[in-house]
Amino acid sequence: MEPTPTPAEHERPTQAPQPRGLDPEMTAALLDILVGESSIGLYVLDADLRRIPDGMDGVPAPGEAGAGADPSLAAALAAPEVRSLLRRALKEDRSVHQVRCMVHPPHATAREGRVLSVSARPLHDRDRRPLGIAVTLTDTTAAERAQRNLELLGRADTMIGSSLDVFRTAQELAAIAVPGLADGAAVDVLDVVFHGNAPPPGPLLEPATVRRAGFVTVVDLKGHAIYEVGSVRVMQPGKPYAHALADLTPRVVNDLSDDDAAAWLSRDPGRAALFRSVHVHSMVLVPLAARGVVLGLAAFYRAGDSEPFDDMDADVAQKLAARAALSLDNARLYTRERTLARIAQRQLLPGRVPTTWAVETAHAYLPVAAGGSWFDVIPLPGARVALVAGDVWRSGLRAATAMGQLRTAVHAFAAMDLEPVELLVRLHELTATAVVEEATSDLLAQGDGLNHDAVDTDDASPASCLYVVYDPVNRECQAVSAAHPPPVVTPSDGAPYTLDMPVGPALGRGTAEYRLTTFPVPAGSVLALFNQGLVRGRGRAEDGLAALVRALAGAPRRPLKALRDRLMTSVLPEGAEDDALLLLARTRGLGPHHLAYWELPDDPRSAGRARRLVAGRLTEWGEDALIPSAELLVSEVVTNSVRYAEGTIGLRLIRADSTICEVTDSVSAAPHLRLADDTDEGGRGLYLVSRFASRWGTRYSARGKTVWFELPHD
Structure with missing residues (x-):
C-alpha cells in the first residue's frame, strides 16, 4: 500500500524549473x-x-x-x-x-x-x-555608393540622347560623368561618324582619326593646352587609348606614375605635363560601340585627393558609355539618312529652271532639314507658265521620295493642261492614296498583319502645294492653295501685298475642297512664292512674313537675282531652322504685235481662209520659213472643227518663244491621234500635226476645247 501523503506534503506547491542561462x-x-x-x-x-x-x-x-x-x-x-x-x-x-x-x-x-x-x-x-x-x-558606404551610381545612371537615361546631334550627345555624356563619377571626362568620336558613316564592324586596329566632341572638367587646367571640342587628331597606337579601341575592352589605369604609364606618357609630353600639373593619377578608358560599330572613346579622369577608380567605377563608366554609344549611333544613322535625303533632293529638284517668255525667274533653296520642299516653273500651252511651291511635312529620305512623287505628278497633270483646281484635286487624291499605302506598309512592317481598322494615317506624310498659272496674254494669274502660304505680289506700280485667297486642306487630308483665285498682274510685277521654313528663320526681330513684304518694296526696279539675295539676307539674318524656299518671278506681257485673233464661221471654206490669215501674219512677223508647215497644220485642225463642231471657230496666233497656233470650238470631245491605213481617205490630220509640230495638245474650258500646236523658231 502506498503511503498516504501528509497534509503538509499535499499542500506544498510544486516548484517550476529554473531557466538555465546561455553558456559562454x-x-x-x-x-x-x-x-x-x-x-x-x-x-x-x-x-x-x-x-x-x-x-x-x-x-x-x-x-x-x-x-x-x-x-x-x-x-x-x-x-x-x-x-x-x-x-x-x-x-x-x-x-x-x-x-x-x-x-x-x-x-x-x-x-x-x-x-x-x-x-x-x-x-x-x-x-x-x-x-x-x-x-x-x-x-553603409557601399550601399550608398551603389545608390548614387543608380541615381547617376538614372539621370543619364534622361539626359543623354536628348537630340540627334553627335556633339550634343557627347557633351551630355561628359557632363553627366563630372563630378558624379570623375573629375574630368573627354569624349572623342571617329571623324567618319559625323558624316553618317562608320568603320567596318569589329575592333579598330589601324590609327583612327577622331574628333573631340565633348569635354568637361572641374580641375583647373592652369592654362595648359588641351584638345578643344571640334579639334581633329589621329589616335596613334602604343597608348592605352588605342589599345582600348583595338580590343574593345575598357582600360583602368589606377597609377599614372608607375613605370608602364611613364613609358607611354614619355611619348606624349604635352599630356604628361598636363597630368603632372593638375595631379591626374587615375583614368578609365571605355570604347564607344553600338550595334557592332565602333564610334569612339570616352576617357574619365580623377585627380588630386580623389580616390583611384575601382571595378565598380569602371562598371558605371561602361554603362554610361553604352547609353551614349546607342544615342551616338542613332545620331549617325540620322545623319546618314539626312545626307541621302539631301542627295535625293538634289536629284529630284529641277537642275535648271526653264526660261520662258512669260516670266523671268530666280530662286533660292536651303535644304537645312533635308525635308520635302520643292518648287517648279512649268511652261504651259498658250505661252502661259505654272509656278509651283510645295512642302512635304516631314524630313529624311521618305520625305524626299514623297516630294519627288508629287513633283512628277504635278508635271504630269500640268502636261494634261488641267484647270488649277482640278489639278490640285487630283493631286490630293493621289496623295491620299499614298498616305494610306504608307500607313499600311508601316503596319505590316510591325508584324501585326493587315487590319484595315488599325491603319492610322495621322503619322503619314501630308503635303502642301501652291499652284499659280500666269497668262501673259490677258496678264492675269490663277492661284489655288492646299495648306500652303499665299504668294506675295508686288505690282509694277504699287506696294507689295500678301494675296488674299482661300487656303484649302493639306494634300491627302480632309476633303478636297479648293477654290480658285484670279487676280490681275501687270507686266513687270514680281511674284514671290515661299514656304513656312523661309518665314520661320531664327534671329529675327520681326515677323518673317512682314520682313519679306517689307524687303520686296521696290522689287520691280531691282535685278531679280540681286533681289533674291537681298530677301534671303533680310528674312533669314541668322540662317534657317528648316528647309527654306523662295521662288521669284517677274512677269512679262504679250502686246498686240505678238498676238493675232480671228473668228471663223462654221463653213468648209474656213480652212482656206485660216491658211491665208496665218501666212499673212507670219510674213509680217518675218517668220516666212514657218508658213508651209503652219498652213498645212492649221488647215487640218480647222477642218476637224468644221466637221465636228457647231458655231463660231476661234483662231489665235501667238508669237513668243515659239509660234503657237490655237483653234477653239464648242465641242468638248477630244480628238484622237491614229495611224491611217494606206487605203483610208482621212484620219491623217492629227498625225501630221504630231510630226511637224514641236508640241501639240488639247485643253478644255467651259466653252469647249482648244487644239493647239507649236512651231519652233529657227
Whole structure:
C-alpha cells in the first residue's frame, strides 16, 4: 500500500524549473552571427563613452566577437560625429535608430570618408541608474555608393540622347560623368561618324582619326593646352587609348606614375605635363560601340585627393558609355539618312529652271532639314507658265521620295493642261492614296498583319502645294492653295501685298475642297512664292512674313537675282531652322504685235481662209520659213472643227518663244491621234500635226476645247 501523503506534503506547491542561462560558448556563437559581418559592429560603452574592454562571464568583448568584425569600425567610435550623437542619447536617455553619420578616418581623403548607420540604446541597472550605452555601427558606404551610381545612371537615361546631334550627345555624356563619377571626362568620336558613316564592324586596329566632341572638367587646367571640342587628331597606337579601341575592352589605369604609364606618357609630353600639373593619377578608358560599330572613346579622369577608380567605377563608366554609344549611333544613322535625303533632293529638284517668255525667274533653296520642299516653273500651252511651291511635312529620305512623287505628278497633270483646281484635286487624291499605302506598309512592317481598322494615317506624310498659272496674254494669274502660304505680289506700280485667297486642306487630308483665285498682274510685277521654313528663320526681330513684304518694296526696279539675295539676307539674318524656299518671278506681257485673233464661221471654206490669215501674219512677223508647215497644220485642225463642231471657230496666233497656233470650238470631245491605213481617205490630220509640230495638245474650258500646236523658231 502506498503511503498516504501528509497534509503538509499535499499542500506544498510544486516548484517550476529554473531557466538555465546561455553558456559562454553559445553566447559567443550568437555574437558571431550578429557581428560576424565586416560591415556591422556591436559595442558597449560606459557612461563616459569608454569602451568596455573585458568580457562578461567569459564572453568575448563585444566588437571582438567574430573573426569577420571590421577593426576600423571600433575606431569610428572616436569620430566626433558619432560621439556627439551618443552623448545626446545618454543625456536625453533615449534610443536612436539608424542615424546616418559621415566619418573621416585620420589622414583620409574627401572620397575616403565612410558612411555609418548608428543605432544606440542606453543601459540601466535595476534601479534605472545609467550604466552606459550599447552601440551598433553598420557600414553603409557601399550601399550608398551603389545608390548614387543608380541615381547617376538614372539621370543619364534622361539626359543623354536628348537630340540627334553627335556633339550634343557627347557633351551630355561628359557632363553627366563630372563630378558624379570623375573629375574630368573627354569624349572623342571617329571623324567618319559625323558624316553618317562608320568603320567596318569589329575592333579598330589601324590609327583612327577622331574628333573631340565633348569635354568637361572641374580641375583647373592652369592654362595648359588641351584638345578643344571640334579639334581633329589621329589616335596613334602604343597608348592605352588605342589599345582600348583595338580590343574593345575598357582600360583602368589606377597609377599614372608607375613605370608602364611613364613609358607611354614619355611619348606624349604635352599630356604628361598636363597630368603632372593638375595631379591626374587615375583614368578609365571605355570604347564607344553600338550595334557592332565602333564610334569612339570616352576617357574619365580623377585627380588630386580623389580616390583611384575601382571595378565598380569602371562598371558605371561602361554603362554610361553604352547609353551614349546607342544615342551616338542613332545620331549617325540620322545623319546618314539626312545626307541621302539631301542627295535625293538634289536629284529630284529641277537642275535648271526653264526660261520662258512669260516670266523671268530666280530662286533660292536651303535644304537645312533635308525635308520635302520643292518648287517648279512649268511652261504651259498658250505661252502661259505654272509656278509651283510645295512642302512635304516631314524630313529624311521618305520625305524626299514623297516630294519627288508629287513633283512628277504635278508635271504630269500640268502636261494634261488641267484647270488649277482640278489639278490640285487630283493631286490630293493621289496623295491620299499614298498616305494610306504608307500607313499600311508601316503596319505590316510591325508584324501585326493587315487590319484595315488599325491603319492610322495621322503619322503619314501630308503635303502642301501652291499652284499659280500666269497668262501673259490677258496678264492675269490663277492661284489655288492646299495648306500652303499665299504668294506675295508686288505690282509694277504699287506696294507689295500678301494675296488674299482661300487656303484649302493639306494634300491627302480632309476633303478636297479648293477654290480658285484670279487676280490681275501687270507686266513687270514680281511674284514671290515661299514656304513656312523661309518665314520661320531664327534671329529675327520681326515677323518673317512682314520682313519679306517689307524687303520686296521696290522689287520691280531691282535685278531679280540681286533681289533674291537681298530677301534671303533680310528674312533669314541668322540662317534657317528648316528647309527654306523662295521662288521669284517677274512677269512679262504679250502686246498686240505678238498676238493675232480671228473668228471663223462654221463653213468648209474656213480652212482656206485660216491658211491665208496665218501666212499673212507670219510674213509680217518675218517668220516666212514657218508658213508651209503652219498652213498645212492649221488647215487640218480647222477642218476637224468644221466637221465636228457647231458655231463660231476661234483662231489665235501667238508669237513668243515659239509660234503657237490655237483653234477653239464648242465641242468638248477630244480628238484622237491614229495611224491611217494606206487605203483610208482621212484620219491623217492629227498625225501630221504630231510630226511637224514641236508640241501639240488639247485643253478644255467651259466653252469647249482648244487644239493647239507649236512651231519652233529657227
